[in-house]
Amino acid sequence: MLVLLQRIISDETAHEVVTASDPLRALELFSQHPFDLVVTDLKMPKMDGLKLLEQIKQASPEVSVIILTAYATIETAVEAIQKGAYDYITKPFRRERIILTINKAMKWQEMVRENLALRQALAAKDSFASLIGSTPVMRDIFARIRQVAPTMGTVLITGPSGTGKELVARAIHQHSLRCSRKLITVNCTAIPEPVLESELFGHVKGAFTGAWQDKKGLVEEAHEGSLFLDEIGDLNPVMQTKLLRLLQEGEYKPVGSVVTKKADLRFIAATHHDLKADIAAARFREDLYYRLNVIRFDLPPLKERKQDIPILSYHFLKKYCRINQKDVEHISPEALQVLQSLEFPGNVRELENIIERGVIFCSGDTLTVRDLAVDPQEKTFYPDFDEDITRLTFKEAKDKMIQIFHRLYIQSLLDKSAGNISQAAEVAGIQRQYLHRLMKETGIDAGDFKPREE
Numbered sequence: 001m002l003v004l005l006q007r008i009i010s011d012e013t014a015h016e017v018v019t020a021s022d023p024l025r026a027l028e029l030f031s032q033h034p035f036d037l038v039v040t041d042l043k044m045p046k047m048d049g050l051k052l053l054e055q056i057k058q059a060s061p062e063v064s065v066i067i068l069t070a071y072a073t074i075e076t077a078v079e080a081i082q083k084g085a086y087d088y089i090t091k092p093f094r095r096e097r098i099i100l101t102i103n104k105a106m107k108w109q110e111m112v113r114e115n116l117a118l119r120q121a122l123a124a125k126d127s128f129a130s131l132i133g134s135t136p137v138m139r140d141i142f143a144r145i146r147q148v149a150p151t152m153g154t155v156l157i158t159g160p161s162g163t164g165k166e167l168v169a170r171a172i173h174q175h176s177l178r179c180s181r182k183l184i185t186v187n188c189t190a191i192p193e194p195v196l197e198s199e200l201f202g203h204v205k206g207a208f209t210g211a212w213q214d215k216k217g218l219v220e221e222a223h224e225g226s227l228f229l230d231e232i233g234d235l236n237p238v239m240q241t242k243l244l245r246l247l248q249e250g251e252y253k254p255v256g257s258v259v260t261k262k263a264d265l266r267f268i269a270a271t272h273h274d275l276k277a278d279i280a281a282a283r284f285r286e287d288l289y290y291r292l293n294v295i296r297f298d299l300p301p302l303k304e305r306k307q308d309i310p311i312l313s314y315h316f317l318k319k320y321c322r323i324n325q326k327d328v329e330h331i332s333p334e335a336l337q338v339l340q341s342l343e344f345p346g347n348v349r350e351l352e353n354i355i356e357r358g359v360i361f362c363s364g365d366t367l368t369v370r371d372l373a374v375d376p377q378e379k380t381f382y383p384d385f386d387e388d389i390t391r392l393t394f395k396e397a398k399d400k401m402i403q404i405f406h407r408l409y410i411q412s413l414l415d416k417s418a419g420n421i422s423q424a425a426e427v428a429g430i431q432r433q434y435l436h437r438l439m440k441e442t443g444i445d446a447g448d449f450k451p452r453e454e
């Protein structure tokens with residue numbers, strides 16, 4: 001039956017079929033590779049089909065499961081559907097019936113995905129509202145986002161860490177004609193270089209050890225949508241060249257493939273680097289720079305738009321009151337004054353962190369200087385572990401813990417290396433520029449760890 005089904009499905013559809021002769025093997029395969037659809041029997045050795053269905057749905061709710069059954073009692077079928085099966089087919093089945101059901105399931109999945117993208121786009125629409133600012137530079141940025149978003153022009157967003165580059169990228173996508181399609185983000189720093197190429201362009205089966213089947217890249221996933229290349233200044237020269245080709249010709253090759261593929265993409269790139277300086281130092285391709293630099297947004301550091309600090313502070317106050325279910329309504333004038341006196345090496349992100357922490361500590365209806373817990377001398381703040389992180393969403397809690405981890409880790413690292421960044425990066429096994437970026441984000445200054453001269 002397994003062999004027969006495999007042949008029917010491979011013959012009549014474009015899908016790749018992998019078989020497993022028992023449920024445990026199926027779950028094992030499942031944990032290793034993504035699948036779109038599962039066809040399973042009900043009566044099997046080791047585990048029955050309903051149990052398998054449950055486990056699959058738990059791990060990957062988006063997978064369609066079709067149940068085959070010779071015991072077509074209405075009860076089991078209903079139970080299977082209740083547990084999330086897409087449909088059931090009674091044995092003996094007809095060839096056309098199985099193909100029809102598979103095709104319908106795949107179509108349905110596509111609709112679910114598009115719906116999700118649409119809903120995300122709609123939800124994110126407010127996130128233009130969440131890009132806050134009333135200073136002339138920020139107003140100018142909002143106006144230009146509206147103006148250029150509907151075009152195909154490649155966008156380059158520059159500015160120091162934490163100034164809102166990612167928010168601007170998202171706002172552009174949301175205001176574009178592709179807003180119901182995906183915005184796919186590639187973080188060029190976080191992905192190790194050899195992995196990046198296959199992440200971006202995908203690979204074919206056998207391209208390297210472990211490439212046991214073809215894999216789509218992010219470029220393909222972003223097809224007809226937007227591709228956001230974050231931290232593009234960190235891209236290595238080989239990838240710069242490949243990216244240039246993608247930008248210029250809209251063409252790329254999956255790793256290990258001889259076939260050139262095409263992609264229809266809107267490109268948005270961001271970096272905190274000074275790309276001109278990188279070009280001068282031969283670290284960044286000039287031709288790539290000119291390709292990217294069609295529409296330019298240069299986000300100013302927060303200390304150059306201090307008049308935005310009150311409005312941003314209130315925005316974050318509302319946000320974190322909602323998240324933490326608190327009722328802090330005001331920020332005391334003294335607290336606002338302290339905030340406006342800070343340097344904010346970590347820019348808006350740092351302000352956001354201070355307010356978040358303040359909201360958590362605040363016991364009244366007004367955020368006071370004490371709640372801010374900033375040391376005007378140090379001009380940075382320190383996180384703590386005392387809060388109840390289950391009050392945050394998973395993503396918020398994760399981001400927060402990562403931030404805390406970055407801070408603690410980097411502080412100990414620099415402490416050990418006496419403020420020597422190159423040495424610290426080597427010990428940590430990360431690139432120097434990445435460490436630099438993390439330091440900037442967390443507002444850590446290597447100078448603080450250098451031995452004092454007596």
Ligand SMILES: Nc1ncnc2c1ncn2[C@@H]1O[C@H](COP(=O)(O)OP(=O)(O)OP(=O)(O)O)[C@@H](O)[C@H]1O
Nearest residue numbers: 130131132160161162163164165166167272348349
């Ligand atoms: N104008 C703004 N209005 C509201 N929130 C902002 C604004 N600018 C930044 N933020 C918030 O500050 C944080 C950092 O913003 P974002 O991630 O866009 O910065 P970035 O420029 O991409 O920084 P990095 O270079 O470190 O990646 C986010 O939580 C974002 O929501």
Ligand SMILES: [Mg+2]
Nearest residue numbers: 165166230270
């Ligand atoms: Mg960013």
